[in-house]
Amino acid sequence: MARSDTRYREAYNQILTYCETLPVAAPIPSETRLSEIAGVSRTVIRRCLTRMQELGLISWQGRDKSLLRAPQSGDRIALPRSSADKGDLEQRFLDWVLRFDVPANTPLSIAELSRNFDVPQHDLREFLAGLSRFGLVSRRPKGGWMLLGFTKDFAIELSDFRSVLELNAVAQVAEAPVGHPVWAALAKVRADHLTLKTAMETDYHEFSKLDEQFHLAINSVVKNRFIAEFQKVISLIFHYHYMWDKTAEKERNAAAIDEHLAIIDALEARDADAARAAAQRHLRTSKTTLLSSLRHHDLG
């Protein structure tokens, strides 16, 4: 069959809502005007008008259209149960991969994913095509898709790439002018880190959020669509791995807090070299953690 008429249904209800604001017998705006109101083409509007005429809601002859009676809830048209949000797909997909430890080189079934995520097959294909640009999935020779990550090589390369991006960000922060919002953000981050440090014994698992907050602040100075796109994926992957890897979590987090603070210290002192060195130390730790979390998976 052909495409769904969801657009028409939504437009129809929207036009009804608009008509509710009109008094009975009021003239109805032009088709072009209505199409602007509903954000659809005139074709759809004419379909709406036809139905309204059939229901006796309006009179319509040439360019004379007027409301015959106030629309009622029964006049509305049912919307097909909307499938799950498409924009959310990335998060849910990575969540699935990491939470269930989907191993590298797993064949991905579009049909199955489509069912599980409640998303049309072609949307999934589009999504996977996007991920293949990040080297996370690829097409298989006999058709279908395959999950490539998370091998050791993948983790190493991802970490290295992240380092390149973050060191660049740190360098830019060090050169940010005094009034730049990043300084306020970092001051807040520092305070939150110190607060958590005093309550470390009990709240150490809260660190995950702080980590995100810290890296977000640092990277906020970099206004670059390419970097931003990658950061999204990178931070998701690191974030999830930290979440699920529970070995020595408290010690790990305590160390990370100190590393973060060292970076902030150097930045606030406008010491670019020291900041770079501190960031390098921190990124090396991160890399080690990510790799060891993979090793656990391999063994388990």
Add this chain to the structure above:
Amino acid sequence: MARSDTRYREAYNQILTYCETLPVAAPIPSETRLSEIAGVSRTVIRRCLTRMQELGLISWQGRDKSLLRAPQSGDRIALPRSSADKGDLEQRFLDWVLRFDVPANTPLSIAELSRNFDVPQHDLREFLAGLSRFGLVSRRPKGGWMLLGFTKDFAIELSDFRSVLELNAVAQVAEAPVGHPVWAALAKVRADHLTLKTAMETDYHEFSKLDEQFHLAINSVVKNRFIAEFQKVISLIFHYHYMWDKTAEKERNAAAIDEHLAIIDALEARDADAARAAAQRHLRTSKTTLLSSLRHHDLG
């Protein structure tokens, strides 16, 4: 309708080719074995065998299959005219965008592109979905796609990102061990640069190739799938823009040669700081050139 049977047709011909190596009356291998030979599933193989039986090429009963006569060219099955190569699409698309100066914010018609590039609509959608990860295209609110690049902002961000990647590469080259192949490559690049320099008056347009060669050599030390993926797109874009922007080409190229040589000098001296500084100078020139070529387009 449904998917094409190209796979079957190709497999069939391939099996025929295999059978040509067999003597008449020879037994034919198992279905599983044949499926390995042709690289398809048993379903396809059985379809092939059925046809071969119908043509009287083989006898087939249960697991007894044997060749009745040598296959002839007339036994082969016609292949549908294969549409243009899919892997080549990226190059051709960028070529089209840059060669015809498709302006930013142009709506892209899948139908039209599909005709022009001789590629199924589905494949184009997948391709564009991939590009949207690079911020080159995006989906439009009312459906369809739109070309976003090449605005000034896009060029700036692309250049900046390229700088981040290349400076990282240069730093890694500076630390490469003596026996690393990059040194031989750079020596060759240096020699080629010097050769061109002497013939600059007439052959200055040959520089484009050298530029590619130079940046390829530098980036070859970076083994990283993410960076590699981006470099592909970046180098294509820079490459094409240089090709089409003819203003002051000779002077531009002469200056670039000296900049390249300065970088190589510093690298061979293992002076990382000097190499970084030289690379930064060169990248700044590149950025300026890219931006000015955009400005010309805006005016023309």
Add this chain to the structure above:
DNA sequence: TATTTGTTCATTATCATAAAAAACATTTGA
């Protein structure tokens, strides 16, 4: 002459479905 509607044409999103793959069950013969 600027809007509005009527009409036609082009494009997109979506689905049904044949082709292909994969999984499972049965048979065969050493």
Add this chain to the structure above:
DNA sequence: TCAAATGTTTTTTATGATAATGAACAAATA
């Protein structure tokens, strides 16, 4: 008997056809 082959069923994928939508143009109105 059991591994390998075939027979059968189920699942998945790729892809053309097509209704829904958008867009362009022509005619009409006021």
